[in-house]
Amino acid sequence: MVPTMWSESVVGGVRVLACDQRLTCSDRVEQAVIDLERRIEAAPGLAWVIDGHGVEVITSEAIAVLIRVLRKCLLANGQVALARPQPLVRSVVQTLRLHRLLPVHEDVAAAVAALSEVRP
Numbered sequence: 001m002v003p004t005m006w007s008e009s010v011v012g013g014v015r016v017l018a019c020d021q022r023l024t025c026s027d028r029v030e031q032a033v034i035d036l037e038r039r040i041e042a043a044p045g046l047a048w049v050i051d052g053h054g055v056e057v058i059t060s061e062a063i064a065v066l067i068r069v070l071r072k073c074l075l076a077n078g079q080v081a082l083a084r085p086q087p088l089v090r091s092v093v094q095t096l097r098l099h100r101l102l103p104v105h106e107d108v109a110a111a112v113a114a115l116s117e118v119r120p
Contacts (some may be wrong), residue, residue, distance in 0.1 A: 005032045006039060006063045007068045014047040016083075019054035033062040037069045044069075044076035047115040051108055052085040058092050070101045083111040 005028075006017045017039060019032060032055065040048055073080050081103045085093065093099050105111035 005035050011112045012116050014115050016049045018051035022054045025039050042113045044073045045078045047079045049111040051083050056086045058089050081111040083108045
């Protein structure tokens with residue numbers, strides 16, 4: 001098994017991925033997002049919450065991978081939301097208008113509730 005940087009739990013039928021470490025440098029962020037992609041690609045049709053509390057920076061490469069993951073999920077009728085992003089990450093998501101595809105929530109509970117409301 002490939003080591004992962006994310007722990008996974010299921011809350012109300014929604015899979016929650018939380019980064020197990022603080023990510024403060026670009027290389028680690030890119031590695032984490034590629035790991036995230038692998039986890040979500042295994043079941044893109046599900047509802048996923050990314051707990052972004054530990055991610056302090058985001059790179060253009062990480063954004064490209066994230067957009068790829070979002071597209072795959074949407075094509076498979078899946079959903080992805082971001083919870084607890086750090087201020088810099090929230091600002092980048094909003095500036096790039098990614099929040100239209102990746103809803104941003106203050107906490108994991110709010111993200112899970114939002115995704116649970118729209119699941120069939």
